[in-house]
Amino acid sequence: MKSIKPIAKIADIKKLKLIANQIRQDIITSLVSAGSGHSAGPLGMADVFTALYFRVLNHNPHYPFWSERDIFVLSNGHICPGLYATMANAGYFPRSELKTLRHFGTRLQGHPHRTALPGLETTSGPLGSGLSQASGMAYALIMDKKKSRVYCMMSDGEQEAGNTWEGAMFAGRNKLHNLTAIMDRNNIQIDGHTEDIMPLEPIADKYRAFNWHVIDVDGNNIHAIIDACDEAKTIFEKPTLIIAHNIPGKGVSFMENEYEWHGKPPTAEQGKIALAELKVWRENIIRNRD
């Protein structure tokens, strides 16, 4: 068997910004085609997705089951339009397939199903169970003395679920240093703002009390996200939580910071406006005016 290597990592931040912009455009296109689904979360986390799949993760889209790969677990399955757009841009499947999102017979199920699409590491959607699954994976990798790392993206809303804290306690107790959790901290959930529904703060202190290393970052700053992931690799005593403070709906003016956009897609007309705004942003990135 020939040896498999991870795909080359992109060092140039400008290139990464352009990829994130393309991912945002693809999110809009797929959501318009789907006619249902979540908009704000995927757009807000596009920079984190980009940093992970194009710079941080050791992976190879041509060999999704490569045994030495890093593992990415999406706990908040509802933001899968962001994951799908990222995986398509990374080369896991053709970008044209993104338009099948949520359609009958698609590999891009409304919430991700592990066995439907090579490269998905788990089935998710019901909130609160991804951190535990990622912890189980990290535990198994340590048992087998493997160097792979596990990255788990989770929402802020699912910090309200008890299962999340069972997972946090387990990861802290077992010093799962190969586990990096990234929280989509956009302060919104379906019914409103997290701090109105069920306040989470001081969330960093809570994780620290569970024996985690915690880093707060600007979740829309690709450079900062990469730095935080690098820092996590230097912590050997604890799992790391990166709290990615981000603007939900980032890049589309009428969606930004509006919780109403948590769980609905743009109409065809709104999609056109969104794409036009994202294209302007793209030009600005090219001209270093972003």
Added chain:
Amino acid sequence: MGLIISKAYLVSNLLSKDIKRIDTRNGYGRGLVKAGEKNKNVVVLCADLTESTRSLWFKEKFPDRFIQLGVAEQNLATVASGLAAMGKIPFISSYAVFSPGRNNEQIRTTISYNSWDSKPGKEINVKIGGAHAGISVGPDGATHQALEDVGLMRLQPGMVVLVPCDDIEAEKATIAAAEHPGPVYIRFGRAAYPQITTPKTPFKIGRIEEFRSGSDCTIIANGPLVYEALMAAEKLKKEIDCQVLNCCSVKPLDGQALLQAVSKTGCVVTAEEHQIQGGLGGAVAEFLSENYPVPIKRIGVRDRFGESGTHEELFKAFGLTTEDIIKAVRSVVRMKRR
């Protein structure tokens, strides 16, 4: 004239009062150790019930492959899912009311559905050991008496559901579960049940085993009710010739064996330590009503919760004794003759 099937290799003192009584969970404990010896990927997870689920025996032998979760059954299922995704074969041990009771959705999403349509070798190989199921856990009362767990697990696509009749069968079921690709639920009671089978008794996932032949009525049972069914058949032998089938594998259900049986006897009594809906009785009634309708009576708990008491008091109060099976057999045979 009905006889104990010689190829079932049941114990020779089946009808004797001094038949050995052993905790079914002991078979789980021994099975875990044997499965662990056979395959280094077998790991055991427990939620603060290490001794009473007999997971302790595995922990003592393989301390590095035992994982303590504390009182956190949702975590028990989801951590196991993650371990399985990395190629481990986790057995998760708790009481059935907690697992698969409390963590039912986690089992559904992160184990059963997560394993659904897997490529061979990529299944989510989590095995769920549900201990202290049924009312025989006795004095602990209804909060700890799982009577719906078989139904919960039967409803999940791809889940295998096993209800062993004694510790010997439990050991075989545990080893078979480790070798089966995909999720499996194995259920045990708390009480010490008569050890009716031997290591030579046939066992296979998806198979019904005939323990006694008979031509007038089929009694199909699992768990502790297999012994009661054999006792009922013996007491009825001069009056009604009863066949006794052991149905450890509630899912997949051995439809062929069922059809073969009822086409000869023409009526059925099911017997289990579970609600009459959803478990063995439900499964048999559903299958036969679609494929070969015959009179059926179901022995089990009838849409109520349990309560504190001794195992014997509760079996009597809830209608799970040899005498209850005898009454049901007489009644179903009368229905057949109408």
